[in-house]
Amino acid sequence: MSAQRGASSVESAGPLRAECRTAGAPLLDVRALVKRFGGLVVTDRVDLQVRAGEIHALIGPNGAGKTTLVAQLAGQLASDRGTIFFDGQDVTRLVAHQRARRGLVRSFQITRLFRSLSVIDNLAFAAQAAGRGNFAAWAPARDAVAGAVRARTVLERIGLGARAGAGVEQLSHGERRALEVGLTLAGRPRLVLLDEPLAGMGAEESAAMSALIAGLRADCAVLLIEHDVEAVFRLADRVSVLVNGAIVASGAPQAVRSDPAVIGAYLGEPDPP
Amino acid sequence: MTRRRATALGLLAAAIALPGLLHAAGADFYLSLASRVLVDALAATSLNLLLGYGGMVSLGHAAFVGLGAYASGVLLSEGVTGVGWHLAVTVLVVGLAALAIGAVALRTRGVYFIMITLAFAQMLYYLSNSVKGYGGDEGLSVRARIRLPFGADLRDGLVFYYVALAVLVIALVLLARFAASRFGRAVQALRDDELRAEALGLPAFACKLAVFVVAGIVAGIAGALGVNLQGYVSPNALHWTQSGQLLVMVILGGAGSLWGGVAGAAVLLLLQELLAAYTEYWGFWTGWVLLAVVLFARRGLAGLLGARP
DSSP, X not given: OGGGGGSOXXXXXXXXXXXXXXXXXXXXXXXXXXXXETTEEEEEEEEEEEOTTOEEEEEOOTTSSHHHHHHHHHTSSOOSEEEEEETTEEOTTOOHHHHHHTTEEEOOSSOOOOTTSBHHHHHHHHHHHTSSOTTOOXXXXXXXXXXXXXXXXXXXXXXXXXXXXXXXXXXXXXXXXXXXXXXXXXXXXXXXXXXXXXTTOOHHHHHHHHHHHHGGGGTOEEEEEOSOHHHHHHHOSEEEEEETTEEEEEEOXXXXXXXXXXXXXXXXXXXXO | OOHHXXXXXXXXXXXXXXXXXXXXXXXTTHHHHHHHHHHHHHHHHHHHIIIIITOXXXXXXXXXXXXXXXXXXXXXXXXXXXXXXXXXXXXXXXXXHHHHHHHHHTTSOHHHHHHHHHHHHHHHHHHHHHXXXXXXXXXXXXXXXXXXXXXXXXXXXXXXXXXXXXXXXXXXXXXXXXXXXXXXXHHHHHHHOHHHHHXXXXXXXXXXHHHHHHHHHXXXXXXXXXXXXXXXXXXXXXXXXXXXXXXXXHHXXXXXXXXXXXXXHHHHHHHHHHHHTTOSOHHHHHXXXXXXXXXXXXXXXXXXXXXXX
């Protein structure tokens, strides 16, 4: 793996490497991924591994290319070079819905909900989208029991149990963010890419969301893109740091926190507003 | 029984009783107008599926109506009158055309989609102008009509009316079922936010293509009925102004309401009929009505009357 040279040595220094070997192939294995916009290299030979059941945080200053990378991983943006393996299979050439159907689902930094559907129908649709029955045009949707049960479960889990029948426009910002994350969970994904789920949240909402994310380990792996560094170090099993489109460090939170390259590039700066 | 279902059954009963009432009033002439309303309501309902439910603004939908009319018209002029043949050929021809056009057009969005559907429709318009064997730019007149089982014949105005009514009722039932189904919910989500729906695993392109093809086929069936009503189809049936008229019907009636296409077709045709008796500038006055609806009743006439979206 050539691009290992780009990362610092924290990964090989820590005990995590041995663990990685015993755990077998990672769920998501990104190799030397590149994205250019004209002459600008936005994603610069990124290597990234996310294992089943872990919360892997991706941090980096504004403009580091985090959201671009998420779009490449989820399939909204085609990559110029490099390979994305998901569950051992090359998904680099698959489009977004094909990746989602395999269990690789993203959330969005700017909330994207279905405004003509109620909260519960947003979730019921999300539960159905990655499965079968999207073309069932005769039977009433409410008769699809499995999807309805799943939607209700996720609804309770994201704390919107009392808001089932509400329209999306009636929700508060925090509730909308919760539903945004809920949509990605409804289809039983194997890996969720959460793009800044805590952005713009109050302290209470932020704590609830953190608890929700922490509880996801049992269901799926998480690649958490987040600005709130303190939250990241509380939640993540491993952390990767993206600066100018390249991974400058990757490893256990404590190791990354003390990595000189990271401190120089990112943590030394004052928190963004 | 829900209010919605009661309204539907009430309207159906009125539609069934209409020919008898017209006859009693000595106004049999209006039966063919009523039949025209039913045919246009079917065409407008198919565009309502595409535009109101699917969010796809096509400016070429009349091409499918015209194609269906030509498919049936050509069969009639060749002496083929069996209803099975007409149904099979119309569905096949229009379905394949919609599949081919949709496969290209649905790769674009917004104003580009409007333009590309317009371009395809105009191509078919000029094609229909150039088929000299079937009337060319003069249009195709046919004397025969589709024959039905038990000796019934679409030449009979009363038979035609009830056949058109039955087809429209079937289309509306299918549309209502679709709207409440998982596919309907998927299409609704797609209309709200295609990128997000796709990110959740929905094969968006296939969904849109399915809606596009079904809408095209239903429009084609309306066209086939139309040529059997008028005994005539000309290239003008495919012209973009006809597509525009269908759009006006759907927006007037209420895009995305079950009854949108029906209400729009009925009001527009009756308005035209009424105004044409007083002024040749009826288009000017219907324009004002459309303007009022767009400004003051965003959900159209069906929305004004309390129909659910």
